Amino acid sequence: VAKQAGKNRYHQFDTAQEDAINFQHKSIDNIRLALVNNEFTLHYQPKVNMRTGEIIGAEALLRWQHPNQGIIPPLAFLPAIEEHSISLTLGEWVIDEALSQITRWQAVGIHLPVSVNISAYQLQQGNFTERLSALLAAHPEAKANWLELEILETSALQDTSQVSATMHACHALGVRFSLDDFGTGYSSLTYLKRLPAYLIKIDQSFVRTMLDDPDDLAIIEGVIGLTKTFKRQVIAEGVETLAHGKALQKLGCELAQGYGIARPMPAANIPQWCTN
Numbered sequence: 001v002a003k004q005a006g007k008n009r010y011h012q013f014d015t016a017q018e019d020a021i022n023f024q025h026k027s028i029d030n031i032r033l034a035l036v037n038n039e040f041t042l043h044y045q046p047k048v049n050m051r052t053g054e055i056i057g058a059e060a061l062l063r064w065q066h067p068n069q070g071i072i073p074p075l076a077f078l079p080a081i082e083e084h085s086i087s088l089t090l091g092e093w094v095i096d097e098a099l100s101q102i103t104r105w106q107a108v109g110i111h112l113p114v115s116v117n118i119s120a121y122q123l124q125q126g127n128f129t130e131r132l133s134a135l136l137a138a139h140p141e142a143k144a145n146w147l148e149l150e151i152l153e154t155s156a157l158q159d160t161s162q163v164s165a166t167m168h169a170c171h172a173l174g175v176r177f178s179l180d181d182f183g184t185g186y187s188s189l190t191y192l193k194r195l196p197a198y199l200i201k202i203d204q205s206f207v208r209t210m211l212d213d214p215d216d217l218a219i220i221e222g223v224i225g226l227t228k229t230f231k232r233q234v235i236a237e238g239v240e241t242l243a244h245g246k247a248l249q250k251l252g253c254e255l256a257q258g259y260g261i262a263r264p265m266p267a268a269n270i271p272q273w274c275t276n
């Protein structure tokens with residue numbers, strides 16, 4: 001009986017694994033089709049200086065406008081295609097589209113740096129710098145220093161010497177870097193010091209609880225102190241209320257992004273948001 005049960009369990013595991021593989025194949029096909037059908041779009045979330053009210057940039061966030069399912073958020077489809085070449089194609093589409101948008105905004109007098117999110121897998125490709133350089137060359141009106149690449153702190157901690165070398169090579173092209181979801185990865189100070197990231201983004205999980213949890217407040221204080229020591233800029237993500245914004249400014253963080261300031265919006269809404 002035990003043997004039989006074991007065999008069944010093994011069989012169950014097998015089919016679960018098979019389902020996962022089928023799901024991945026299906027997802028890959030769907031993404032490929034969605035790219036061909038132009039179903040992807042970028043929404044933009046303003047980053048502001050809370051003290052001056054100035055908009056300092058916008059983060060491009062991927063959206064899938066599905067013909068039947070409506071707008072699908074990135075975490076609903078990116079994990080299924082992680083580490084597959086289609087994620088690289090999609091990642092290049094994102095950079096290309098962001099550079100096009102920088103150019104379109106520039107033509108109407110809006111000079112806005114745009115950041116895009118880059119996966120660890122993208123950054124680990126040996127030809128990443130070359131590909132980025134080709135994309136920049138294809139958009140001569142978009143200056144390289146208006147493009148910012150957001151790397152998860154945890155991604156920057158993988159393959160550290162290669163990631164750091166690639167970041168330096170891209171930085172030499174003029175592209176800027178920020179470290180996203182910072183505070184979750186426990187970067188060592190010496191490692192952080194070596195990375196060419198001008199901006200540190202405090203993860204929203206700490207911001208959300210900072211007014212209730214003294215430990216999270218202390219982490220935020222620590223991260224802000226760290227950025228001052230290394231002469232980097234710091235921005236808080238997930239700022240939803242005035243109280244959070246005020247507390248952050250009191251701690252010395254005046255840059256912010258969050259629903260309390262603006263939700264991610266279609267590119268067409270940004271010019272009006274900038275002039276209001």
Ligand code: C2E
Nearest residue numbers: 061062073074075094117118119238239240258259260264
């Ligand atoms: P992220 O880069 O940390 O982006 C911030 C996420 O938090 C976005 O979710 C944004 O809409 C959301 N957000 C902003 N302000 C607030 C707030 O005040 N409260 C709350 N609760 N949420 C807020 P979104 O657009 O669903 O993206 C989720 C994640 O997906 C991103 O996190 C990023 O890691 C990834 N992602 C998005 N676009 C891309 C992309 O083009 N490529 C890659 N590789 N990853 C992407």
Ligand code: MG
Nearest residue numbers: 059117150180
């Ligand atoms: Mg980001």
Ligand code: MG
Nearest residue numbers: 180181201237
């Ligand atoms: Mg983040």
Ligand code: MG
Nearest residue numbers: 180181203204
């Ligand atoms: Mg995040």
